[in-house]
Amino acid sequence: MDKIELVFATRNFNKLKEIRTIFKDSMFKILSLDNFPEIPSWHEDGESFAENAIKKATIVAKYTGKYTIADDSGLEVEALNGRPGIYSARYAGKNSDDKANNNKLIKELKGIPQNKRDAMFRCVIVVASPDCKYCLAEGTCKGNIIDIPRGKNGFGYDPIFFIPDIKRTMAELSLSEKNKISHRALAIKELKKILPEFLKKTL
Numbered sequence: 001m002d003k004i005e006l007v008f009a010t011r012n013f014n015k016l017k018e019i020r021t022i023f024k025d026s027m028f029k030i031l032s033l034d035n036f037p038e039i040p041s042w043h044e045d046g047e048s049f050a051e052n053a054i055k056k057a058t059i060v061a062k063y064t065g066k067y068t069i070a071d072d073s074g075l076e077v078e079a080l081n082g083r084p085g086i087y088s089a090r091y092a093g094k095n096s097d098d099k100a101n102n103n104k105l106i107k108e109l110k111g112i113p114q115n116k117r118d119a120m121f122r123c124v125i126v127v128a129s130p131d132c133k134y135c136l137a138e139g140t141c142k143g144n145i146i147d148i149p150r151g152k153n154g155f156g157y158d159p160i161f162f163i164p165d166i167k168r169t170m171a172e173l174s175l176s177e178k179n180k181i182s183h184r185a186l187a188i189k190e191l192k193k194i195l196p197e198f199l200k201k202t203l
Contacts, residue, residue, distance in 0.1 A: 050136060074122060
C-alpha cells in the first residue's frame with residue numbers, strides 16, 4: 001500500500017526530524033516545504049498559536065494540493081505574563097537566533113527567584129485538507145527557566161527549560177526521550193489519534 005503524503009509546513013530541520021521520528025512506521029510519508037521551493041511566503045500575523053497554525057496549514061494545503069500539517073509553538077513564562085508566547089522565535093528581534101532569544105529571556109528574569117519562574121512550552125498543531133477543512137490538537141510541557149544553559153541537544157529555549165520531574169533541561173534529553181514528553185510530540189500524538197477520522201471525512 002502506498003503511503004499517504006503529508007506536507008509538514010516547515011523548513012526547520014529539527015522540527016522535521018522530530019515529526020518524522022514520531023510518524024516512523026506509519027501510513028504517512030512526511031514531506032516539507034523544501035519539497036516545494038516555489039511556494040510563496042506568508043506572514044504569521046495571528047494573535048494565537050492556533051491562528052498561526054491554521055493559516056500556515058490552509059495556505060500550504062491549498063497551494064500544494066496535499067494534506068498539510070502545521071504547528072505554532074512557543075514558550076509562556078508566568079512571571080512575564082505569558083511572554084514570549086507567539087513571539088518566541090523572534091523574541092530578541094526579527095532575525096534573532098536561539099542564543100539571543102535565550103539571553104533576552106534570562107535578562108528579563110534577573111532577580112526573580114527560581115521558584116517564581118514557572119514556564120510552559122505550548123504547541124498547537126493543525127492538519128488541513130486542500131479545500132481548507134482542518135482539525136487541531138494541542139500539547140503542553142511544564143518546567144521552569146534557569147540562568148545557565150545546560151545540554152547540547154534540541155533547539156530554541158531547550159537549554160534553559162528545566163523539567164523538575166526529571167531534573168534535566170529539555171536540551172539534556174535524547175530525541176527519543178524528548179519525543180515522550182515535549183509539547184510538540186504530545187500534540188502530534190494527539191493529532192495522530194484524530195487524523196484517520198479526519199481523512200475519512202475529507203478524502
